[in-house]
Amino acid sequence: MSRSALKETKVGLWRQMKQHRADYLMVFPFAALFTVFTIIPILSSMVLSFTDFDMVQMPLFNGFSNYIRMFLNDDVFLVCLKNTMVFAFITGPISFACCFLFAWLINELSRGMRTVMTFVFYAPSISGSLFVIFSWVFSGDMYGLVNSVLMELGIIRDPIQWLSDANYILGVCILVQIWLSFGTGFLSFIAGLQGIDRQIYEAGAIDGIKSRLQELIYLTLPHMGPQLFFAAVMQIGASFSVGSVVTMLCGSPTTDYAADTIVTHIIDHGTTRFEMGYACAMAVVLFLMMVGTNQLVRRLIGKFAST
Amino acid sequence: MKRVSRSRAGNVTVLLLLLFFGVFMFFPFFYAVLQAFKPMNEIFQYPPKFYIVHPTLENFMSISQLVDNLWVPFGRYVVNTLLVSVVGTALHVLLASMAAFPLAKYPFPGSRVFFEIVVLALMFNGSVTQIPQYVVMAGMGVIDSYLALLLPPLAGATGLFLMKQFMSSIPDAMLEAAQIDGAGRMCTWWRVVMPNVKAAWLTILIFAFQTYWNGAGSGYIYTESLKPLTTILNQIATAGVARAGTGAAVTVLLMLPPVMIFVFSQSRIVETMAHSGIK
Known part of the structure; x- marks a missing residue:
């Protein structure tokens, strides 16, 4: 030029x-x-993240030592990283798939039923701290619902400490997280499915689409690209930031850090130990993971749906 | 209209799946309400029952006893939450829709980049940015004040995003007509656009209210008399075995406002979400 x-x-x-x-x-x-x-x-x-900072004194530059500490000298961080990965790459996709599956099933219903079922699935995500009721369902004594049912059926003899036995904590938190995951992404699916032009289904039927499964794969999914992407973004946000659910159900820290995540570890270091530099370094790692996942998902969705 | 025929077996499968998982989704609500109306001796009964022999309001009564004995008058928590939610929600709806209009209809240098950052920020909800936000707010000196509760959710990405997507569907002709009549940008926005995006602003109003109601930002408050309602009620809700029934009663009460508001505005919200796709 x-x-x-x-x-x-x-x-x-x-x-x-x-x-x-x-x-x-x-x-x-x-x-x-x-x-x-x-x-x-x-x-x-x-x-x-490149400093030593305690909110009282000026931040002191310390190079990469926060990052080195994170991956080499902080075993708890590695456990938290693993748990965050579990929430992000196992719970997240399951939740995402469930959101779509149930939105699609609900879309098959008549208008009145559709409204009711949409409400039933969406309500948990806006019910504030109602999920603490799960601490009764999974309570460790024999009055806990799951324990009493299992004991009545003779499957177990002694109550299981669902919320403090390191073998079960993560599983319980995953279940609750899935229960909570039908949020704005789910609503986006509901609305998107209703918005698809009926004519493409008529045309599809004439072109030889035989079952509703074929209809889903060849007609519905390719039209849902924008909603799939929106829901994916929201799901990434939700599953990388699991924290308060774990803390409110199983305490902080959880037994053997069995369900602690990067977010709970950040809050631990940031609010109780005031190691802000270190907390920020962990936050940066979390941001990078989220942005990376976002790019990956964008490409994956672009492959089978037009966005 | 010709559609792919729905087999009866398929219809039954759909219904059964929805019924089964619907029960799983709904069960905690049912159980919470059940526990809230059970007297103490029925809560600790083995095996637990799915009905109540002697329903009681005892648990709800004991909430009022508990809150009467608080160090800070209970009304103060109510005022805090109401004040912050009302002011915050109103400001959020105004600011987000005012910003969404030019972004949707009059792209300017920088608008695309800005919006892409907003889309990326949809992922970064409160708990991920909490600590960095704390550092910045401490620097501004707003920690432990109403501003700490009020300000962070004001510029929530979701509100702007939904509003912009919805406004994109307004026909240009309508805006041109307003311009020919001599209306400026602000005037067009307020007189022409806002009345036509009622569903969208109702939706982001409700989302913002939920955020404030659920006590966003309460981690930035130390002074007891500035804390929101949820903080004190959650303390009661998780207080332990001795107040188990009261805890259930509190969670039921806390859940009611957002859930009821959703029931009454569900169709408007779904209408807004129809524009939520990211293209």
Whole structure:
């Protein structure tokens, strides 16, 4: 590009920006708050991750030592990393698939039933801390629901400590997490499925689509790309940030850190030990994993659906 | 209209699957309500029963006894949550829809990049950014004040995202007509766009209310008299065996507002979510 052309585009850009003055003004308040409470925290955690910082003294540059400590000298972090991976790459996809499966099944129902079932599946995600009721269902004494049923049936003789035995904690948390996972992504599926043009199904039937399974694979899924991607983004957000569920059900830390995640480990170091530099370094690792997964999922969904 | 025929066996399978998993989804609600109305001796009964012999309001009564004896008057927690939720929700709806309009209809230099960052930020919900956010807010000196409860959810990415997607479907002709009549950007937004996206602002209003109601940001508050309602009620709910029934009663009460609001606005929310796809 010649110098004058460059100058021209610069002038053009400036003129364009001036024309949009009102638009910038309208976006500004939101953008400013968004920057302060989302972008700056993420950026500053990247900077602080290379420091030793306790909120009292000035941050002290210490190179990569937080990252080295994380992977070489902190066995608990590695356990938390493993648990986060389990939530992200096993629980997450299962939840995602369940959201789609049940939205699709619900879509087969008549209008009234559809409304009721949508409510039944969505309600857990907005019911606040109702999930603590699971600590009764899985209570470790014989009054706990699961224990008493198993004991009545003669499957076990003594109650199992579901919420404090390291063998079971993670399983229980996964179950509760799946119960909680029918959120906005699920609603997006419900709405998206209703929005698909009926004509493509008519055309499909004429073209020889025989079963509803074929209909799902050849007609429905390819039209759900945008919703699949939205739900995937929300699911990634939910499954990498599992934390309060674990803490409220099984305590913090859990027995042998059996269900602790990176988020609970960050909160442990950030709020009780005030090792902000180290907490930020872990947050950065978490951000990178989330963004990476996001890119991966975007590519996967792009393969079989148009986005 | 011709559609692929639905086999009866298929229909039955669909119904059975939904019934089975529907029961699993609904069961905790049922169980919570059950426990909330059980007297103490029935809660600790082996084997537990799925019905109540002597239903009682005892557990709900004891909530009021408990909150009467708090160090900070209970009303203070209610005021805190109401104040923050109402102001925060109103501001969020205003700011998000004001920003969404130009992003949806008048792309300007930088708007695409900004929106892509917002889409990426859909993933970063409160608990992931909590500690970095804490550091920044401590630097601003807003920790342990109403602002710590109010500000972070104001610029939630979900609200802006849903609003922008919904506004994209407004016909251009409608906006042009307003412009020909001499309406400026703000005027068009307020007079023409907002009345036409009722479903969307109702939806983000409800999502924002849920966020505030569930006590977002309560981790940034130390002063007891500034804490939101959920903090104190969750303390009661998880207080342990001796107050088991009361705990169940509290969780039932806390769950009711968001769930009831959803029941009454479900169709509007689903209408909004129809635009939620990421293209």
